[in-house]
Amino acid sequence: METPWDAVPERPGQTAIRHAFFGANGEGMLTLLVDDEAETLRIIDILWMG
Numbered sequence: 001m002e003t004p005w006d007a008v009p010e011r012p013g014q015t016a017i018r019h020a021f022f023g024a025n026g027e028g029m030l031t032l033l034v035d036d037e038a039e040t041l042r043i044i045d046i047l048w049m050g
Contacts, residue, residue: 007032023050 007018007030015036022028027050033042 007034017044023048025050 007020009015010017010019010031016034018032018034020030020032022030027048029047031044031047033044035041
């Protein structure tokens with residue numbers, strides 16, 4: 001993941017809630033609430049399956 005703005009939307013057409021995957025094999029996931037206009041984000045949860 002280069003930046004949080006590269007995270008994928010939770011649903012098509014909806015961009016505020018996004019998911020970003022991390023770890024060597026993508027075993028981690030962040031759920032982010034993104035405000036593109038203000039360029040801010042809030043981490044809602046972190047999931048680690050490793």
